[in-house]
Amino acid sequence: MRKCQISIGQAKLTDFGALISLVEAYYRFDSIAFDESLTGAALRRLLRNESLGRVWVVDTGTRLAGYAILTYNYDLEFGGVEALLTDMFIVPRFRRRGLGAGLVGAIRDFLRNAGVTTMELQVTRTNRRAQLFYQGLGFKPLDRVVMALDVD
Numbered sequence: 442m443r444k445c446q447i448s449i450g451q452a453k454l455t456d457f458g459a460l461i462s463l464v465e466a467y468y469r470f471d472s473i474a475f476d477e478s479l480t481g482a483a484l485r486r487l488l489r490n491e492s493l494g495r496v497w498v499v500d501t502g503t504r505l506a507g508y509a510i511l512t513y514n515y516d517l518e519f520g521g522v523e524a525l526l527t528d529m530f531i532v533p534r535f536r537r538r539g540l541g542a543g544l545v546g547a548i549r550d551f552l553r554n555a556g557v558t559t560m561e562l563q564v565t566r567t568n569r570r571a572q573l574f575y576q577g578l579g580f581k582p583l584d585r586v587v588m589a590l591d592v593d
Contacts, residue, residue: 447540449547452496452508454488457481459505460496467508467530471565487512494524497547499531499540507531509544511551511560519559524552526562545578563587 452460461481468475487493487510494512498505510528515521526548531540552560562580564571576582 446502447506447538448500448502449497449540449543450500452488452498454485456496456498456505457485457488460484460498460508463505463508463530463532464528466532467528470530471568494527495548495551497544499535499544501535506535507540507544509548511548513557514561516559522555522557524548524557524560526560529562541574542578 461477461484464480464484465475465477467473468480484496488496492513494510497509497511499507507530508528509526509530512525512527514523514525516523526545529541529544531544548560552558561583562575564575572582
């Protein structure tokens, strides 16, 4: 079996088709409702407007094996711009190869260069493996409860 050449880099609009499939797989994995029209429009907007954030992909040379989405928030507590890692997903057959850590490392380097000092993320309470993974990369749980309001 041929060893694939894996690279991690920022996504392009031409990655949209493969990316939306990965987003759907992640949503299914995490039991998030997936609306292709709504999510697809939001993904296209993010890919076109870097002031909203960035998308990284793990490319095997023949297909995308994972992705991460970073968006921005402004919070005085963190000195202004704060990064939010809103999605991160590695295709199951490519897990446990250091790709998730590589994605976070690439994003961390980008943020350092951009002068952003804090990155937050959310993990479901029941996903202990993800919690341990992120803690192993230096993320610390905050003593807060995430709350949301549907304004529609």
